[in-house]
Amino acid sequence: MENEKENLFFEPHKRGLMKTPLKESTAANIVLAELQPDFAGSLTTPTKPKEVSQGEPWTPTANLKMLISAVSPEIRSRDQKRGLFDNRSGLPEVKDCLHEHLSGDEYEKSQPSRKEKSLGLLCHKFLARYPNYPNPAVNNDICLDEVAEELNVERRRIYDIVNVLESLHMVSRLAKNRYTWHGRHNLNKTLGTLKTVGEENKYAEQIMMIKKKEYEQEFDFIKSYSIEDHIIKSNTGQNGHPDMCFVELPGVEFRAASVNSRKDKSLRVMSQKFVMLFLVSTPQIVSLEIAAKILIGEDHVEDLDKSKFKTKIRRLYDIANVLSSLDLIKKVHVTEERGRKPAFKWTGPEISPNANDPSPLVPFTPSDWEVRRSAKESCAKNLFSTRGKASFTRHPSLIKLVKSIESDRRKINSAPSSPVKTNKAESSQNSTPFPNKMAQLAAICKMQLEEHSSEPRKKVKAQLARSGHCKPVAPPDPPANAELELTAPSLIQPLGVVPLIPSPLSSALPVILPQAPAGPSYAIYLQPAQAQAVTPPQGLSPTLCPTHSSKTTGSKDSTDATAEKAAGDAPKASGSSTPGSLLPAPERQGAKNRNREPAGERGPKRAGVPEDSGAKKKFKEDLKGLENVSALMVSPTSVAAVPVGTSPALASSHPLPVQNPSSAIVNFTLQHLGLISPSVQVSASPGPGTMPVSPRIEAVSVIPENAGAQPGRASSYDSPAPGQNHLNGQSVAVMGTQQPVPVTPKGSHLVTENFFRTPGGPTKLTGSSCMDLDGANKTSLGTLFIPQRKLEVSTEDVH
């Protein structure tokens, strides 16, 4: 059916082509096909449309250039080394395209080395075919068969790419063998949603836990069950990781039942989770190890069987390759004492949970509400695993509901690829029942979870209070932390993530409290709308997650990243100053963001390393302080970095700025303290105060691939609408401004929305709008923790 439908839709354009791929594309043809992205898809397509959208010229030459540029960085360098590069095209890919040319020279190429066949390269080729911001008006469908042929790869490979792209809603499945290309129009929204979900899932906490465990293992450290653990577990479930289904955006949903059937396991889900990890972790560096553990359901690390772990890692590489091609991440290495760990750093745009909020200030219209609601529902769906396995599902009471829901859902989804669902409007009809249930479940679950979580936290708090030593949260600790760390230097390293220097473990604990949904401060932030829509009255944390608009994008390079961070910090800091939280509507977002981040930062900062009970006490105290101070908590993660900072206040206020002294000194100090590994260096900060240490580190590692590649591609594709450019992430500059600046232009949103999702045919706008409503998404609670510890280190590029 699906096909049929699709065909109908597309027939006009592609019909003939649809299934028949051009195999023969011998050289020339092939080239053309590749070169002309969309066209290729349509092959014969009558409709000119697709590629046209951007108006980008797709001459063969241009394509080659693009490909080359895209691929080249890596290959080029390699080739150069080898000496291959020189002559003909140094690019293997190119070769593919142009195999014609002398095989002699480059048979090597002709016989593509493994690398030439890499998924990353393939993905670049794939992406080269489509504009970053396709013209919605045009038919942007993708025929998998055609693409596979054109790119000379088995379809299986295309699935790998498409699945990841689908997870980012850059493509959506129309029907069998057909996808629609959305490009980056929705990317920010998607990322915002993922971030929100990631926060809700408390991935940051999970990461911390894992790290903590590592520490403990290494050092016997406190084995006592930390409060945090309990909390986390309660929230997440035994796994420690909430199992959730694919996160669907209102506008983009899977239409094929088959797709839905495997949703939970799918590469898509893994991809989303992986992305979430980046979005919620402060350093935004995630090691494969940690990612794998979390994705597996880490809590039972012990249980982990190697094979499973290995498989997960393999998959993560696949995903990472695609994400790298999208320039969302780049490979780096986190060095620990133990050795280097492969990790990836987020180089995509900074997103705030629902960053897009078009207009927070603006009152929501009824329609908006609906939208949000739908968004929320979708979130709920996501949260609950279809299986039942989901963490939330755990609650017995909920299981039944879940099952029923699932069944309903299946029915609904079962409609195969047929383009049915649409956003709210549509969904309302079809899926309405389901969503409602989901929403209810979600609400229930959240409530329950919150309760659970809150209790522990409360306990903790109480303890802390008793202890009385509270250190002021934020400020504190840099120094203290440093010391602590020193004592337990090793601890730091364990973290897979690189983070900011300071407080490893400690960060985790402290942070938690503040974040607790229950936390007063958070409550404040909640937007009524959100609360209602998304979560139960409680409001839970959800609100917390604000978007930090401030962070815009990131950027591309490490430097940018640093800058970003710095910027982010600054805002945060400011936020801290304004403890409160209750910001006027306009600021809400900012406030939220601030809150979130701060928390994360706090952790680190505060974090003392609990060496022993004493340390723990400190933590607790810190936590306590945090609670009290919650308002104050400001400094973002960057703070953590600040080992140097003497006064807490300073630290908080200026994230890392501490740099004041020479960076060299800082590094030296850090190293001694054990906060950072020798390998890592904190570069001198650019500006005083601005650069957080950690960022710097990141900065150090530069990445070859992406940078190089993207540019090429980007140039050609990116241009779309002005606003949109920002979306790409790369473009946006970050600013330190405290106030969150909306990264993406609202206008763009609108645009995108409209465009978005056109699967079936006529586009409908509605859905996308939902996404925009940040509110709904925001509902998540953010967890503030920042797991990071120090670890870190050098990020090297993979190559």
Place this chain on the structure above:
DNA sequence: ACCTCCCGCCATGCT
């Protein structure tokens, strides 16, 4: 020797 990850078998589920 380890890191990456290509390759394609084969299960799953829709048609």
Place this chain on the structure above:
DNA sequence: AGCATGGCGGGAGGT
């Protein structure tokens, strides 16, 4: 049954 999807992990290229 046939086909589209895509989970999965053996094993090989790279470093």
